[in-house]
Amino acid sequence: MPPKPTAENPPEPEQDLPQQMSFFWLVVPLLVALFYAWYLQQNDAMPAVLSKLFRSGEESDLYDLRILTDRTIFDVVDLKGKGKGLIAIRDIKQGELVIQEKPILTAPDGDIAEVLLNPILQNLTSAQTKALLSLSYTHLKTEKDETVNVNAKNLTPRARYLLAEGIITNNAVGINLNGQHSLGVFPRMARLNHACASGYNLAYAWRDDEGELRIYALKDIKEGEELLISYIDSRRPRKERIEKLEKTYGFTCTCPICSLPPEESEKSDELLPQFTLFYTDFAQWYKGSITGKEAIQHIRKIWQLTVDTGYVRERGRWAQEAAYVATVHGDETSARQWLRLAIEWMGIETGIDSVKTTNLQFTLDNLQEHPELASREVMDVGGPIL
Ligand SMILES: [Zn+2]
Secondary structure, X not given: OOOOOOOOOXXXXXXXXXXXXXXXXXXXXXXXXXXXXXXXXXXXXXXXXHHHHHOOOOHHHHOOHHHHHHHHOEEEEEEOOOEEEEEXXXXXXXXXXXXXXXXXXXXXXXOOOHHHHHHHHHOOOHHHHHHHHOOOOOOOOOOOOOOOOOOOOOOOHHHHHHHHHHHHHHHOEEEEEOOEEEEEEOHHHHOOEEOOHHHOOEEEEEXXXXXXXXXXXXXXXXXXXXXXXXXXXOOOOHHHHHHHHHHHHOOOOOOOOOOOOHHHHHHHHHHOXXXXXXXXXXXXXHHOOOOHHHHHHHHHHHHHHHHHHOOOOOHHHHHHHHHHHHHHOOOHHHHHHHXXXXXXXXXXXXXXXXXXXXXXXXXXXXXXXXXXXXXXOOOOOOOOOO
């Protein structure tokens, strides 16, 4: 029991108490609010309106928060001689989702006419227009004798169209929109620089259901490494790659594969075109010209090539095709082995929850009910040799 206040034993001064209390009631809710905000952010659940308080800049007008969360993975930086690029700001694991992005603009695939593009451009917000027009282009589709000032402060509709058309040509990704082949522009993805063959470390895939592009780490990436994709099918000799990139994108590739010393470059030039050759040999199986066992041997050769060249993109698809061959020939053991491999690699390239990966898992789980199981001559075709 506290002693009774007397003259010798004065009561504790009371004025300190409310101050302590107000401090307490200020700090605790603040901590709780901060923790909750952090929690929402970690779980991609923060409402867009709140996210603007936490992340500034115009990007909040372009994307929702889920798409902004990749700020924890990379940074956009100026790179010497390459313009802007994306650098990993922490180690990234193979198969990790790196970018998730909705298009700021979509257009029908093919030649984009002015009458078609202008209404699309008019529908963009000013932040979207700014983001679009800040992307790179190589050529402008100008008429003969036409001069266009694309650097003018206020662009004419014609200049804006030509500039946007050139940018779309350079940056758009083929997507499937309501069953139609279309083009989508993704400003975040457009900042990714190019590397050939085994030189790039990201794979991208369009998601129909989510209506967004997903970009996954094809390999383990170390903090400080540049994030790279391939703009072209780079399974071809250096000279062809460089010509294609110069013509289409207006730069001379100096990626690690194009910069190999002459002897190694020669070896790489010899190996990379073999993917197409081996695949052409394999595809004979679909016509019934080769046996299932022979078909699998071609896939094994392709797999070995992925090891020898370090080019691992498409492993998922190749394993999937091998699994199909094994299934059709009733070799369930091999089919299961190939399917597991296909699931692993499709998961890395397109995400473990993609339609492609989940369909493969369904096939594995229901192999016995596969409508084409043992529909061709039953034989042991062989599984993967890893
Ligand atoms: Zn290159």
